[in-house]
Structures are given as C-alpha cells and as structure tokens.
Amino acid sequence: MQTNPSTAVGAGTTFHVAQANYYYGSFLAVSNVNLDIPERKITAFIGPSGCGKSTVLRCFNRLNDLIPGAHVEGTIQYRGVDLYDKSVDATELRRRIGMVFQKPNPFPKSIYENIAFGARINGYKGDMDELVERSLRKAALWEEVKDKLKESGLSISGGQQQRLCIARAIAIEPEVLLMDEPCSALDPISTLRVEDLMHELKEQFTIVIVTHNMQQASRVSDMTAFYNAQATEKGGKQGYLVEYAPTQTIFNNPAQQATQDYVSGRFG
C-alpha cells in the first residue's frame, strides 16, 4: 500500500541498502554494504572499531552530510525512497529518523527545554507540557525528574542524561531510532534500564543500534550485522559487511568463520 512500486522492497522493510560504498573524500571507508532493515525490529551493528558501523548508521539520517567530503554511492532507500535523492530534505528526514549518541549530549538548557526544543522548531501544534511528560514517561525518566523539569539537563546523572536524550529523540515522533553505542558511557545498571527501554520502544519504532558489546547485541537485537575492517595500503582501515542474519544465527551458527571468531571473542 505504501511501497514505491519501482523498487522490489517488501512492506515491512525500513531501510534497503544495496551495494553501498561510503566515502570520506576519496577514501573508501566502508564498501559493498547490502542490508534490509526490518520494521519494528531491533537491528544491531557489531564489529571491531574502525569497521564503519557508525558511518553506515549516520548515513541513515544523513548526519554525515555535515562532514565535508563525505558521500555515498549505491542505493540507500528509506521506505522505498532514495535517501540521497534531490527531493529529499535532510532536515525533514532527521525529524523522522531520531538519533541517540554515544555520549549523552543534553543541551545546556533545562530538562523541559531539552525536550521542547525539537518539537518547537518542527512546528509542534499540540500541548507542549503534555508532550514533555509523555516523552519522559516513555523514556522511563518521568518519575525521577518530574519535580525538577526546570533544572539543567546537565545536572542529572549520566544514565538519566542518556534517557533524557532518548526522550528528546522520541518527542518529535520519529519513525526510526538510530542509537550509536548508547550505553558505552553508562554503568551496568543504567545500561540495563536503557535496554529494557529499547524493548518497549520497539513496539513503536524501528531501532538500529551500534554496539561494541556483544552481550548487548545478543540480548536486545532481532537482527545482527557483523562488520569487519581490513588494513589498506595507505595505512588506513577499510570496513566491509561480513554477514547479516537473524541474531540467533549470528551468535550460534554463523556462516562465516570471521563472524564465529569475533562473537566467540577470539579477536576484536
């Protein structure tokens, strides 16, 4: 019903990536990526550092546009629309594809303003107080901060800050949530809370998460993509997609030896 007939992508697919190469200037950072990311599932990207998993992630909301020289070849479609098509506006795209970053990055404003900001610039017409409360509740933070909404977003703990950033991202009612190692700066308890949250959020959003933590990938994700890196002649690292399959398969019965070595902790 909502699929562009010119593509062979099934309904139920949020991102369709085919033969994509990611460049920084003339440097090929990630090569030959082929992925179909399913709707309302959690897809995890794992792999050693430098393998380009964040690069692939950051192209889904075209955040890499901000880096001079970064560009992509190949097909990246979002619900059947080419992401890098001229008619697609990056600002509007980012409204629909939310993102949570590696380190909590709340704005130096009040907790309330942190959430209201995105809604305001995107012309939200509903009741702002209600939106703030709803978003904070969804991010399982409301009970902890409801009495200090006027305080700075930087005044709460790291784990709370990260949930504030999640609340901020879901306040603008995105369709997808990209998470770039969202727990790497958090303690184990905060990590657990964020993981629980992800399970709840996947009812509503497609989630793509980059993680260094294989236990986390196996705990939360439905699909897993394993990336690896090889050294180039010039001394840089070039990433490529090794294997993409349901998480069960990747961790128990992978097709590639490299995947087996990585998930069993033999390298990386």
Next chain:
Amino acid sequence: MTATDPNAFSQSSSAEQHFSSDLSGRYRLDNIFRIASWVATVTALVVLAFLLIDVLIDGIPRLDWQFITSFPSRSAERAGILAPLVGTIWLLFVTALFAFPIGVGAGIFLEEFAGDNLFARILEVNIGNLAAVPSIIYGLLGLAVFVRVFLPITGGRTVFSAGLTLALLILPVIIVATREALRAVPSSLRQAGMALGATRWQTVREHVLPQAFPGILTGTILALSRAIGETAPLIVIGAQTFVPFVPSFRGTGFSALPIQIFNWVGRPQAEFHVNAAAGIIVLMIVLVAMNATAIYLRNRFQAEKM
C-alpha cells in the same frame, strides 16, 4: 536550498497531524542569517583594507629618506621622524628588558611552582583584572610613581620611566602567554624528568622551558608590538612632540612614533596630516615586522612539533 517534496516519504504514523514545519520559511531565515554573518566578517576586513589604503594613499608620497632622518620642524616639508623613531626603538628595548624576564618568571611560578594556594589564586584574579585596566591608568601610575617618586633613579619624564610603565602594561599579557606555552608542554615530560631524580626546577629549566620557549617568545613579541602602538600612557607620562635631538635612556625629553603621529594629526594644516599618514606607515612597518617574526616563530614551532 533543496526543493522539498513534503510527500517524499509515505506515512506510517499520525505524526504529520502534529507537526507542521514550514521548511521553506525556515530555510529562508537560515539564508538570511548566513548572509548576515558573511556580511559582518567581510565588512570588518573591508574596513581594515580601507584603513590601510587610505593611509597609504595619503602618506606614501611623503615617505622618503629625508623624512626618516630629520628632526621635527615648524614646516611640514622639513619635519621628520628621527627622534620619535629612535624613541620607539629605545622603548622597545627598555620594555622588553623588564617585561620579558619578570613576565616569564611570574608565568613559570604560577604554572610550575605555585600549585593551588591562596597566593596563586590572588595572583590569578589580579592578572585577569589588570588585563582590563585601561592603558591610560597605567600612564597615571607611571606619572605618579616612576616620574615623581623614583625621580632620582629614572630621571623623571624619560625613556626609562616610559619603558617601565609600558612593561607593567604588557606584563599580564606575557604572563598569560607564558602560562599557555608551558601548559602546552605535555606533563609526561615533567614526570619523565622528575622520575630521573631531577628537581622541579631542573626539569623545567632543562626540558619544559626549551619546549615552551618559541611559544613564549611569540607571545612576548605580540605583547611588545602592542606596547609600541600605545599612545595614551606616554602622553600622560610626558612624552614630548618637539625633540630636536636623539633621545637617550635617562635624558629629559623623549618622543615616540605614536606621539608624533598624534601631534601631527592635531595640527590644523593639511601638510602635517600627510606627515601623520607617513608616520603611520613607518609605525605599521615596525609592527608588521614584529608580527611577521612572531608568526614565523609560531609556524616553525608548530612544524617542529609534528
């Protein structure tokens, strides 16, 4: 910006009913803002260019050997800048002589020895405060202390007094530059030195200071070039505009380039304004030479670090 088709994506949620982002309006504001920021920057640079060109057009014809080697005169054509030029060079040396060792020493003390005690904190606040005190106030200090109280030592309204005053004026700048240069030296170097049994001072003298020295020198030269362009404190101290001899260290009667320029600007006759422009060119040449040295040192220093 990009032509946007709001229906580029198919809808899966009811979000569109809640959001109405007027994208073209937002991009219009973006453009206005971006253009305004460029206009502001370019305007500042254009003004700088106009200023230099204006002065060059006015002054170049007057700039010749006679102008450099002559003493002041009642007639504009015969007047020159020998006395102020020598005065400025004198001031440069006297100021550097006092400001450099004291500023660098104080910087070393604060960065390497003081730690975090009350004295260090008072010193720090004090330096921050001094940096914002208008230069003319330093002139009043110099007038009251160096010219009057220290009269037997300084000889009163002399190059000596003026140099001391300018040294105090740029002291905070040199201290701050020294501290920044020292801070840029990795602390692993200090630890390496002290792990070999060297004292703090030995480590600083042998390893840290040589590393930081180009940075300190750059900061000092920039501070000195600021001192050379100062006019107000020299007027207050009593620089003179009619000095028909080469000034000496403690001799009464000295002048400096900015003072002479100020004097010529203030004359009613247009011929003197031409002299002022020519004097500005000479002053700017001195300053550009100093700045170029500083930039050269900084670049060489940065190249070595790679």
Next chain:
Amino acid sequence: MTTSQLPDSPQNSGLWQPNRQLSKSMELLAKIVFGAFGLVSIATTIGIVLTLIFETFLFFQEVPIWNFLTDTQWTPLFTNSQYGIIVLISATFLTSFIALIVAMPMGILAAVCLSEYAPSGLRKWLKPALEILAGVPTVVFGYFALFFVSPILETFVPGLRPFNGLSAGIVLGIAILPTIASLSEDAIYAVPQSLRQGSYALGATKRETVTNVVLPAALSGIVASFILGIARAVGETMIVTIAAGQNPRLTLDPRVPIQTMTSFIVQVAKGDAPTGSIEFITIFAVGMTLFLITLVLNAFSFWFVGRFREKYE
C-alpha cells in the same frame, strides 16, 4: 635529610654523588625569585589603587565630592571652575554605546561565520586577519575616524561637525570588534560537536542549531567578550581624543564635539600641568572614576562567567 632514611645503595655508590643540597637551594631560589616576579603584578595593582586614592583624596579636599557628582558643568580649566564628572561620563557613555551598537552584532556574527560557516581553510586566514585589525594602534584608528569616516558621514548626516561623537564611536566599535569576535569565536568553537549533532539529529536547521543550541552554550564566553569590549571602549583614549573633540558638554547628541574622561586626561597631561596643581590632581580623580567603572565591569564578568559557565566533561 629524607635521603638518609633510604638504605645505602649496595654498589657503585662512590660514582653517584649528586649535590642534592645545591639542587634544593636552586629550587628554592627559583621559587622565591619567580614568586617575587609574580608579586610585581600585585604591586602594580596596589600601586594603581594607592596612587589613585591618594591623589583623589587631595582632589576631594579642594572640590567637594557632592559637586563632583552633581554639577552639570565641567570647566576645571576656567577661573570659575566646575567639576561635574557626569559631563565626561556621559560622553564616554555615548561613544561607548555607539561602539557597542556597531561591535556587538557584528562581532558575534563574525564569530559565528568564522566557526560555523567559513570553510576551515578560509578560517585559517580570516582569524589572523581579524587579529591584525586588533593590533592596529588606536592612534591610527583616530586618524581614520577624523580624516576618512567623518568626511563621509558629513555628506549624509545633517549638522555633523568635524569633531563628533558619532564617527569616534563607530570607529571605536571597529577597534573593539576584533576583541569581541575573536573571544566569542573561541567560546563558540569550544562548544562540543556532539551538541550540534544532537540538534541536527532532531531536524534542526543550521541557523536553529546555532541560535538555539550553540550560542546559548557559549553564552558565558560571549558575555565575557562583550564586557571586555565595553571595558576597552570606556578606557580607549586616542580615537575619542582625536575624533570626538575636546568640548566638555552634557549631551546625548552624537553630532557635536564632546569630551570623554580619557580625552580630558590627555588634554591636561599634554599641557604639562605642574605637580600638585588642581589640574594635575583632577586627572587622577577622573582616572579613579574610570578605574572604578572598569572594576565594576570586571567584577560583573567574573560573576557571570562563574555563574553561567557550562562544564562539559
């Protein structure tokens, strides 16, 4: 000495005989000498304060403080002398105000341009160029104001006199602009990249990111640069002395000659007033007023930066 508590080195101890006593003395000496150099800067402050207080005290024995604060005429060089400091303060206020109208918006826009819009290659050239502008001696700006800006303004500002507060104020603004732009740029550049990305990821445009996230995050640094700019404008001497005139009058009309605090000091100092004369101590009283104003500005800046600085990491 503490070294004696360590057990003796078993071998080769004859070859190692460091003069620990000497290194310790040198260390102490370096500390004392450099500490004394640090004292010079404190002595400078004390010297300034004592000098100003002493001379101002003499001044107030001649002129009642009430007259100083409430007279509306400033005629210390006439026989019928009056000492209404408000006349000089108003002139300083006027020129500084015009300067700020020029320098604040332009400075902050230039700072945004340098850190957010200019390509990094261009930025490497633009910033030093702005700093050159900051290094131009103010006497040169004075020349520029009197012989270039004033004649141009005269063509379209009716009633503009050759010496006036307007062109002095505008050029004063140009003179403090690099200070404001450069310091603001430092503050803006220091805002972590992750905040910008966070904002873009919410669907904010570049301007929305700059005005809503980056500038508020850099607020304390920007305000500090404004305050330093104001302090510079208030204490600046040569531009106003050359271009604004030497006529003390209580007015907010920017088209006529006026006299600021600093240009009064220059006027008297040029005239070689005898030590201890009333003219001589008057410049210290004016200097004291100027010093107090910059002190208040500084205190405010300290307070504001301490109160509103955001700590990242």
